[in-house]
Amino acid sequence: MIIFFNIVEYVVTFIETFICYRILNLTFKSRQAKSYQERFILGYTFFISTLIYMNNQIALVSNTLILFVIGILSATAILIFKCTYIQALTEISAFYMVISLWDILWIFLISEISEKADMGSQMTMQLGLERILFIITMKVFLVIFYLILRSSKIQLEKLINPNAKGLIILSAGCYIAICYFQRVSILDFNKKLAENWTYFLFVLFLIILIMSIYKKYIKAIERQNIIEIKNNLTIENLRQLEKEYRKRAYDFHDLSNHIHVIKTYLQNQDIKSAIKYLNELDDSNSGENSSTVTWSGNHIIDSILNCKIAEAVSKGIEVTVQTKVYNNIIEDYDICVILSNLLDNAIESYATDVNSEKNIVVIMKSSNDMFVIVVKNKLSKIPDMKNGKLVSSKAKGSYHGIGLDSVKTAVEKYEGILKLSYENDWFIANVTLFCVN
Structure with missing residues (x-):
């Protein structure tokens, strides 16, 4: 029977160590080819499990062993x-903190339910049936936890790296609590002690939950502030665009006068004066870039299109525009936010997708009570989507998806619809707005 118990101890230790490596694999990229990576993981898991097993032959509970295992796992992880x-140390410490607290919680619950004073000692310090059943059950929970974590596609790196110091401090505090639990509580277990520790663990989990919610709240506030700043900048740019557009309109209006003057010089065969006049016109327009004019019947839309088309063309992107805007039911602010951000996203997509044909199509149609904006751009691969949202390809640390969040906010004002799709190598952003009285 002892041999069977030892085999079970070794197997569950192997599973625990192996899952620790697999969770690290969810967070970090491998340095090796996949086949070599699996061999390294299995080899190190076997080595560490053997060391733990040999230690368990001397003492089933060893606080020093926990620190040793965390240290050697971290050292092998960077290889x-x-x-x-x-x-690696942060994530592994958090891993052992979670499973240790989970084990302690169940030890107290089982001890309180069974009303046996020595139940905690039997499950942790004595090699017997109670311990074997307990560690098998806990490892089943651990496997289920890993499978849920893997299927959920949670980006652990983004959760752990910003909170590295806090997690290490929390892990150190939990280590001290575990030492106390192992050396004092189990040896002198009673119902009152079990209740106090259960409350302690509950409060600890509650604090972690509150801290997590608070951090998400702060991040949401920061995100909203950045959206407002971006929208304000967009409006300021719109004013500058409109000013430039009006200047172009005045220049176009004066063009007939300039043509009349030049024609007069030529009719009088005053070539020198005609050339001088043309040079003066050229000097007055020096430093100004002519932009592609798209007549939509709306000067705000034209200003945005002219600006974004000029930016796209400068990056080697072909832009096709189809507009039938008979009645604009959208406020200038909202049309600026929607159209500017959709075009920005289309243009920015080619910064990372260098293999696709650079082509953007803009379609705008309006009726008495509906306004439709479609922005399509060619992509060589299906974009990453999560929970119906586009995952930004911008560098890590930037605020992902803020442009589309601004679009969504503006669309909701008109009880409209924002639909993102990928069809036949085209990424399509389709906005439908309705007249809201």
């Missing part, structure tokens, strides 16, 4: 994965 020692 397998593209991470620093601190990054």
Whole structure:
């Protein structure tokens, strides 16, 4: 029977160590080819599990062993994965903190339910049936936890890296609590102690939950502030565009006068004066870039299109525009936010997708009570979508998807619809707005 118990101890230790490596693999990229990576993981798992098993032959509970395992796992992790020692240490410490607290919680619950004073000692310090059943059950929970974590596609790196210091401090505090639990509580277990520790663990989990919610709240506030700043900048740019557009309109209006003057010089065969006049016109327009004019019947839309088309053309992107705007039911602010951000997203997509044909199509149609904006751009691969949202390809650390959030906010004012899709190598952003009285 003892041999069977030892085999089970070794197997569950192997599973725990292996899952720790697999969770690291969810966070960090491998330094090796996949086949070599699996061999390294299995080899290190076997080595560490053997060391733990040998230690368990002396003492089933060892606080020093926990620190040793965390240290050696972190050292081997940087050989397998593209991470620093601190990054590996943070995640591994958090991993053992979670499973240790989970084990302690169940030890107290089982001890209180069974009303056996020595139940905690039997499950942690004595090699017997109670311990075997307990560790098998806990490892089943651990496997389920890993499978849920893997299927959820949670980006652990973004959760752990910003909170590295806090997690290490929290792990150190939990380590002290675990030491106390192992050396004092189990040896002198009673119902009152179990209740106090259960409350302690509950409050600890509650604090972690509140801190997580608070951080999400702060991040949401920061995101909203950035959206407002971006929208204000967009409006300021719109004013500058409108000013430039009006200047172009005045220049176009004066063009007939300039043509009349030049024609007069030529009719009088005063070539020298005609050339001088043309040079003066050229000097007055020096430093100004002519922009492609798209007549939509709306000067705000024309200003935005002219600006974005000029930017796209400068980056080698072909732009096709189809507009039938008979009645603009949208406020200038909202049309600026929607059209500018959709075009910005289309233009920015080619910064990372260098293999696709650079082509953007803009379609705008309006009726008495509906306004439709469609912006399509060619992509060589299907864009990443998560929960119906586009995952930005911008560098890590930037605020992803703020442009589309601004579009969505503006669309909601008109009880409209924002639909993102990918069809036949085209990424399509379709906005439908309705007249709201």
